[in-house]
Amino acid sequence: MKRFMLQLFRLAMTMTIMITMAVMIFSLRDRVTSLKRQLAEAQAGEDPGVFATIASRTSIRKFDPSKAVSDEAIGKILKAGMCAPSAMNKQPWEFVVVRDAAQLKALGEALPYSRVGNGAQAAIVVCGNLDNGLPGRGKEYWIHDCSAASMNILLAAKGLGLGAVWTGVYPGEDRIAAVRKILAIPEGFMPLNIIPIGHPAENPPPKDKWNPAKVHKNRW
Numbered sequence: 001m002k003r004f005m006l007q008l009f010r011l012a013m014t015m016t017i018m019i020t021m022a023v024m025i026f027s028l029r030d031r032v033t034s035l036k037r038q039l040a041e042a043q044a045g046e047d048p049g050v051f052a053t054i055a056s057r058t059s060i061r062k063f064d065p066s067k068a069v070s071d072e073a074i075g076k077i078l079k080a081g082m083c084a085p086s087a088m089n090k091q092p093w094e095f096v097v098v099r100d101a102a103q104l105k106a107l108g109e110a111l112p113y114s115r116v117g118n119g120a121q122a123a124i125v126v127c128g129n130l131d132n133g134l135p136g137r138g139k140e141y142w143i144h145d146c147s148a149a150s151m152n153i154l155l156a157a158k159g160l161g162l163g164a165v166w167t168g169v170y171p172g173e174d175r176i177a178a179v180r181k182i183l184a185i186p187e188g189f190m191p192l193n194i195i196p197i198g199h200p201a202e203n204p205p206p207k208d209k210w211n212p213a214k215v216h217k218n219r220w
């Protein structure tokens with residue numbers, strides 16, 4: 001009887017080990033298949049990380065004031081901003097990085113819609129050089145160029161796990177005057193927006209904006 005029990009125990013142990021190994025082999029096989037697919041997509045030129053960052057970005061308007069944003073993070077965000085395309089590569093942007101608590105407070109109080117007062121650890125004010133060197137209507141390209149830089153800034157913040165929101169300054173005359181005064185922005189340069197940055201203190205779901213009706217094929 002004792003021997004039978006021992007054999008039964010051995011059988012049970014062998015089966016447990018075999019089942020565990022089978023599960024491990026199957027999950028390993030799934031992982032290899034998924035890595036192969038990711039590699040194939042990467043080789044085909046697709047970077048799934050880019051799409052995930054774009055799709056999951058959403059405006060963050062409340063920040064955790066107790067969590068610091070490092071200078072390194074701000075540096076990376078600024079580098080991303082300056083990677084943007086610009087008309088004839090004129091790069092007509094300037095960035096005012098606001099880290100000083102008194103300056104942040106002044107911005108937040110003068111411009112409640114900037115959300116800087118909601119615990120932001122930093123704010124980047126994207127400004128355009130109005131003399132971007134382009135003639136005639138081309139002068140207006142500073143808006144496009146600085147907007148492209150702003151979008152890169154929002155995505156870079158998201159990529160670093162930080163929250164941010166584009167808050168409009170230009171063309172609101174009152175907003176422009178307030179920002180110009182607080183940050184001593186000289187004539188010839190125009191603040192386009194204020195982007196408060198901090199660790200998110202809210203977690204709104206990204207909005208699903210996909211609307212195929214907005215896509216016109218070959219002609220309107």
Ligand SMILES: Cc1cc2nc3c(=O)[nH]c(=O)nc-3n(C[C@H](O)[C@H](O)[C@H](O)COP(=O)(O)O)c2cc1C
Nearest residue numbers: 057058059060061113114115165166167168206207
């Ligand atoms: C030109 C522009 C101006 C904006 N101004 C403000 C603003 O003053 N305050 C604010 O809280 N959000 C502002 N936003 C953010 C928009 O409200 C937000 O992008 C929009 O509701 C879509 O939401 P999502 O960014 O989460 O996708 C602005 C966005 C843009 C592009």
